[in-house]
Amino acid sequence: MTVESLSPALMRRRQAFSLGRWLERESVFSWLMVALPVAFLVALVGYPFFYGIWISLQNRPVAQPGVFIGLGNFIADWHDPVFRQVVLNTFVYTIAATLLKMVGGLGLALVMNQNFRFKNLTRALLLLPFIVPTVLSTIAWQWILDPAFSVVNWVLVHTGIADPGPSWLGHPHLAMFSLIMVNTWRGLPFYGITLLAGLQTISPELYEAATIDGAGRFGRFRYVTLPLLKPIIFVVTMFSVIFTFSDFQLVYVMTRGGPANATHLFATYAFDIAMGAGQFGQGASIALSMVPPLALIILAMAIYMRPSKS
Amino acid sequence: MRSSPHQSRRDLLKLTVLGAAASVAAPSIVRAAGKPLTMMHESSFIPPFDAFFKKDLAAAYEKATGIKVNYDVVSVGGLLTRVTTAAENGSGPDLSTVGFNWAFLFDEKLVDVSDIAAEIGKESGGWYETAQEAVVVNGKWKAIPYANIGQLMNWRTDWFKQAGYDKFPDTWDELLEAGIKLKKMGHPFGFELGHGFGDNHGWLYPLLWSYGGREVEADGKTIVIDSDETARAVDYCRRLYKETMLEDCLAWTDVGNNKAFLSEQISCTNNAESILWAAKKDFPDMAKVIDQSENPKGPKGRFHMLNPQAHAIFSHTPDKQAAKDFLRWLMAPKQLGPWYDIAATYYQPFLHAYDDAPMWKVEPRNLPYRDALKTAHLPGWPQPLSRAQSETIAKFVVIDMFAKACAGKSTKEVIADAKVQLTQIYKTA
Numbered sequence: 044m045t046v047e048s049l050s051p052a053l054m055r056r057r058q059a060f061s062l063g064r065w066l067e068r069e070s071v072f073s074w075l076m077v078a079l080p081v082a083f084l085v086a087l088v089g090y091p092f093f094y095g096i097w098i099s100l101q102n103r104p105v106a107q108p109g110v111f112i113g114l115g116n117f118i119a120d121w122h123d124p125v126f127r128q129v130v131l132n133t134f135v136y137t138i139a140a141t142l143l144k145m146v147g148g149l150g151l152a153l154v155m156n157q158n159f160r161f162k163n164l165t166r167a168l169l170l171l172p173f174i175v176p177t178v179l180s181t182i183a184w185q186w187i188l189d190p191a192f193s194v195v196n197w198v199l200v201h202t203g204i205a206d207p208g209p210s211w212l213g214h215p216h217l218a219m220f221s222l223i224m225v226n227t228w229r230g231l232p233f234y235g236i237t238l239l240a241g242l243q244t245i246s247p248e249l250y251e252a253a254t255i256d257g258a259g260r261f262g263r264f265r266y267v268t269l270p271l272l273k274p275i276i277f278v279v280t281m282f283s284v285i286f287t288f289s290d291f292q293l294v295y296v297m298t299r300g301g302p303a304n305a306t307h308l309f310a311t312y313a314f315d316i317a318m319g320a321g322q323f324g325q326g327a328s329i330a331l332s333m334v335p336p337l338a339l340i341i342l343a344m345a346i347y348m349r350p351s352k353s
Numbered sequence: 354m355r356s357s358p359h360q361s362r363r364d365l366l367k368l369t370v371l372g373a374a375a376s377v378a379a380p381s382i383v384r385a386a387g388k389p390l391t392m393m394h395e396s397s398f399i400p401p402f403d404a405f406f407k408k409d410l411a412a413a414y415e416k417a418t419g420i421k422v423n424y425d426v427v428s429v430g431g432l433l434t435r436v437t438t439a440a441e442n443g444s445g446p447d448l449s450t451v452g453f454n455w456a457f458l459f460d461e462k463l464v465d466v467s468d469i470a471a472e473i474g475k476e477s478g479g480w481y482e483t484a485q486e487a488v489v490v491n492g493k494w495k496a497i498p499y500a501n502i503g504q505l506m507n508w509r510t511d512w513f514k515q516a517g518y519d520k521f522p523d524t525w526d527e528l529l530e531a532g533i534k535l536k537k538m539g540h541p542f543g544f545e546l547g548h549g550f551g552d553n554h555g556w557l558y559p560l561l562w563s564y565g566g567r568e569v570e571a572d573g574k575t576i577v578i579d580s581d582e583t584a585r586a587v588d589y590c591r592r593l594y595k596e597t598m599l600e601d602c603l604a605w606t607d608v609g610n611n612k613a614f615l616s617e618q619i620s621c622t623n624n625a626e627s628i629l630w631a632a633k634k635d636f637p638d639m640a641k642v643i644d645q646s647e648n649p650k651g652p653k654g655r656f657h658m659l660n661p662q663a664h665a666i667f668s669h670t671p672d673k674q675a676a677k678d679f680l681r682w683l684m685a686p687k688q689l690g691p692w693y694d695i696a697a698t699y700y701q702p703f704l705h706a707y708d709d710a711p712m713w714k715v716e717p718r719n720l721p722y723r724d725a726l727k728t729a730h731l732p733g734w735p736q737p738l739s740r741a742q743s744e745t746i747a748k749f750v751v752i753d754m755f756a757k758a759c760a761g762k763s764t765k766e767v768i769a770d771a772k773v774q775l776t777q778i779y780k781t782a
Binding site: 104105106107119122123124125189192210212213214215218298299300301302303304315316318319320321322 | 546547605744746
């Protein structure tokens, strides 16, 4: 009798207790915490991504229903000479700009890591290219590289190096070179500041120990700084590759892909085809063609730059 | 309230007259105010043009009918994206400006306006034939063209005079000759060869056509770019570039030549009326020595670029008749005339009633714009409107054919490239 009357209350307590405990289990709680961000990602990234894949498999002109054509768009891309040039352009652009940013950013971080006057002010100013909206800074660059008003050419002409100065955006190779320079200028602070943060976590004792062991300036850099910085370099480079590979604003403002497609990248070409030509399917297929090479680059980097086990 | 479209239109006209005559009385006898309409426009290069719509036209219409008309301005270059979004989602503005071949691209999402097109034509002296090239799809008017924004040769009369030219060269060959002289005198030419929206097409297509070159036959299928005529046009373009122009032209977008012309870097370019307009405002002395002329003649004639601006009604509009009534009202001389006047022929009418309108006398240097309409065509001419045409433009096939030749590739190579691209585009389209 007593047992029976007690049991429901007991059971209720145990049930409530177990739910609370279940919620507090780390594996459950952590999922609960990420549920909201995951929902956001699915809605704002996942859905468009899969919708993009679906569209890329269709012949889908604007304002008309799509017709499923399998890989037809991708096959058409493959035979499109401009697409091939776009692939080449994007690789040249990404590799050159990323390397420059990596080397320059590392140098920048090393310098910034020294003690000098106005260190903090300089560090803050360094971030400027990163803070200014790209469209605005790019328009400024357009003036810097303008044939008539270019400061660069003014200097070249007045120092007698070249007269007339080169056409920075008019010559196909120079145009690509100019865009890489502007991209590097914009991306350098990101590298610099992130690597600087990494540098500051390296314990000075390690340098002291290395010095005692007879390592010179280069030796300390090679055997202490670089290995310890590797994970950060990897993360920054991964971000940089992704952003550079899918760059749009810079090219769209400066050259819109000209002269004669010499600076067209995946994103700008996909936009022109989807929005300009109204071929959503083909545009999506061009944009999606970015995914496999990007995945490969990141995979290769992940393997190459894996932190050593020791 | 509304019994039949015709009756309502008659009501409307009556109301308009009444509204103008006795502006106080009008609102009281207006039919029940309808839903507001939204008209999307690309931001005009002539700011008073937009302001006139917002302040005067929209207000007058609201007074006459009780219907509010919103004027939604889109930044230059962004209109196609916005029209695409509106058509795809079936929501947004009720009416929009459409350009180029968009009436065809968005055909199924636009209302047939053939009836009011006929009325407007009858009322205002008839349509220019070229007007129909852009907006008539399968025999139906899918938009009402209100203006062309033509492209002409813009040149410096003072420098040309120094080189011995009192008037603009009549043929492409004479232009080359003049350009060589002018470049030697330090006044090179500058024509856009980059990836802009307008100033590149504005002269390269007419150049191709005037040498007899075409991309595709009128059947819309047979690709004929690989011809001796094209080769001659390409050879000519390369010479014109190398011997008369600034190197930067290859990278120019649409602002490049305006900037170069107004900063006195170049003596001749192909542009819309904006250079003269800007010069008159900011550089009055330079404006005195600028003139505008029709494109030079080639072996096969003289051609110009058609850059039509038309108003279309989206099929998602809840009250199609209300939108049509508004468009009909807008295109009546009483409204359209003053609107044109505000922009002083920057917008060139497609209706013959305006052929000798007083606005042409405001700036006689703009008269060639009117005359150029007769020989103006859309890129891709003589083929019918098509999706392939849009793709060819978006891929800059013809522009880049010329640009690559200027950058140093052989004529054979660049034509072969263009042919490969066109073959692919017309096969899949």
